[in-house]
Amino acid sequence: MKSVTNIADLRGLARRRVPRAFFDYADSGSYEEETLRANRADLQKLKLRQRVLVDVSKRSLATTIAGQPSALPFALAPIGFTGMQHGNGEILAAEAAHAAGIPYTLSTMSICSIEQVAEATGRPFWFQLYVIRDREFTKDILSRARAAKCDTLVLTVDLQLLGQRHRDVKNGMTVPPELRIKNIIDIGTKPAWLWSILNAKSWTFGNLAGHVKGMEKINQLAQWTNQQFDPALNWKDVEWIKSIWPGKLIIKGILDADDARTAVKLGADAIVVSNHGGRQLDGAPSSISMLPGIADAVGNDIEVLFDGGIRTGADILRALALGAHACLIGRAYVYGLGALGGPGVAKAIDILRKELDIAMALTGTNSIAEIGPHLIVEQK
């Protein structure tokens, strides 16, 4: 673990330890991956302003996210099939997040179910919802989330249809993986991964299994999921969700100022400026390039969260400087999980924490509230 000094190291380890179909699933973006690359490239273009001789001996990274105290200005993003990067992945990630004092978001498409995560961690977490055609299922899963003490709902709105990831098609990426000869040989060379999966609480879509009538087999479930994307989904559905969800509501997947204003009108508590990590509309601009315009459009009417391309603490500082209240971390922790299981997620969080802390110090910043556009060097 000593030789792991940054998120890129965790990615390298994950690449060696996780079967290719699942590593590629996490790593890739849709179509030509233009948006995936833009997310990183546009963050790196932002140059931080080096300041000296400011007393930075009393720094704090603590803040609030969606009204709750958080030790750090980031939360773990919802990630489908987390439990296929490492057995019990959702539980391990939730535990690492809780230990670090930050929120964890469980995806609808998780491997461990809401109930398994709640039972294993004994702490509240955020739940991410995909609204699907079967609205009864949606109602039911929301009551399950409430019963599990989830107080915050992250409603993802940028996946009415699925953007294609070429690598997933080529790899036969399914849950469980398609049994092609090359997949079997690949899994045979990943014994630590296999051991963790064999010892896991769940091997299927934990939130769906047993809750969809007539869909007891994994293959049937996968087919059912594909038919459940709802192209008719619209803002009225968001109103409906708001009317049946008593907790906090975060709308995730906003990349346009008009959509952000509509989210404010509907009374959401926060939005996440996001292009789904470059996995949906390829050719969409990077999240960071759209952040300042959206933050301006909504002002203080709603909390603006951000994700897309964060791999360093300096990236978090950049996003906060351009108007994000806090960030969601996606692949950065998924690589940690694939690399080293639970300790890998803790390591990813710790790397980002330390890097952010030093970047704050070297820009003369003591607290999250002090971060603003003045930390970015104006470019002509």
Ligand SMILES: Cc1cc2nc3c(=O)[nH]c(=O)nc-3n(C[C@H](O)[C@H](O)[C@H](O)COP(=O)(O)O)c2cc1C
């Ligand atoms: C492997 C993977 C699975 C994802 N699954 C979900 C999901 O189930 N629900 C969701 O709202 N977003 C999902 N996302 C998007 C993330 O929540 C987040 O928006 C994105 O990862 C941020 O970009 P980053 O990975 O560059 O940090 C997924 C992203 C990845 C990489």
